[in-house]
Amino acid sequence: MLEAAQRESAADRLWAAQRERKPIGPLTESLPDIDVVxxxxxxxxxxxxxxxxxxxxxxxxxxxSSLVMQRMMGVDEPxxxxxxxxxxxxxxxxxxxxAYCYPRIEVEIGYxxxxxxxxxxxxxxxxxxxxEYIVPSIELIDSRITDWKIGLADTIADNASSAGVLLGxxxxxxxxLNPSGIEAVLYSRSGETEVARGNTDAVLGNPTTAxxxxxxxxxxxxxxxxxxxxxxxxxxxxxxxxxxxxxFRAEFAGLGSVTARFE
Numbered sequence: 001m002l003e004a005a006q007r008e009s010a011a012d013r014l015w016a017a018q019r020e021r022k023p024i025g026p027l028t029e030s031l032p033d034i035d036v037v038x039x040x041x042x043x044x045x046x047x048x049x050x051x052x053x054x055x056x057x058x059x060x061x062x063x064x065s066s067l068v069m070q071r072m073m074g075v076d077e078p079x080x081x082x083x084x085x086x087x088x089x090x091x092x093x094x095x096x097x098x099a100y101c102y103p104r105i106e107v108e109i110g111y112x113x114x115x116x117x118x119x120x121x122x123x124x125x126x127x128x129x130x131x132e133y134i135v136p137s138i139e140l141i142d143s144r145i146t147d148w149k150i151g152l153a154d155t156i157a158d159n160a161s162s163a164g165v166l167l168g169x170x171x172x173x174x175x176x177l178n179p180s181g182i183e184a185v186l187y188s189r190s191g192e193t194e195v196a197r198g199n200t201d202a203v204l205g206n207p208t209t210a211x212x213x214x215x216x217x218x219x220x221x222x223x224x225x226x227x228x229x230x231x232x233x234x235x236x237x238x239x240x241x242x243x244x245x246x247x248f249r250a251e252f253a254g255l256g257s258v259t260a261r262f263e
Contacts, residue, residue: 027039046159055085061083062213063080064079066203080217089260114131118215120220127215134172135171181200182254184237189246
């Protein structure tokens with residue numbers, strides 16, 4: 001466990017790393033006593049800074065939602081980060097690659113809530129009942145830690161390595177399309193080259209399970225997933241590095257597509 005001053009210092013370092021695009025060494029090396037509680041508190045320090053500067057909460061993202069990633073990190077549950085309106089990207093506007101340290105993309109569906117979710121007792125049934133529609137999504141992730149050399153506390157403190165969210169145009173009710181079992185394929189360039197392929201079942205066996213977990217988890221911090229929020233449950237493919245000039249299109253069976261362009 002860290003002292004309050006150590007948490008503030010770590011938050012300052014991450015804040016500067018993001019603003020100046022100058023990554024820092026792992027917090028887990030410079031602060032060997034850091035734990036998960038410390039990491040979430042560090043994350044919240046910088047989220048509060050951004051809210052004070054005028055940003056608003058757009059939603060939340062779940063990270064480490066695959067068993068493979070959990071085993072790699074030595075944990076038995078996911079983590080989460082905040083999505084702010086300042087992180088929302090558009091299919092119509094190229095993304096400036098140089099604005100990030102080590103940008104990567106992940107292919108996900110998004111849940112758009114039409115009603116707020118209950119907290120500590122939230123179930124998958126609650127999630128489906130509250131979801132107005134699901135959408136195709138690409139999450140832009142980034143690490144303010146040098147070369148992505150991250151431990152669990154590093155990524156949590158760094159807002160679960162989140163950087164941006166891009167939603168496609170499709171809007172489909174979960175009553176019309178089961179969020180579980182959706183095949184997804186990521187294509188690059190002209191759309192002829194397959195880069196990655198996956199299924200939403202890779203997210204805790206069912207992405208709705210991840211959203212219910214998130215609602216219960218954030219409730220312990222006094223946070224509620226509210227109507228209008230966008231929830232990203234986790235990637236159904238591996239993360240893919242991006243470079244200037246790249247174009248990617250993610251196709252979701254029965255749900256449509258979303259395209260991200262980088263300059």
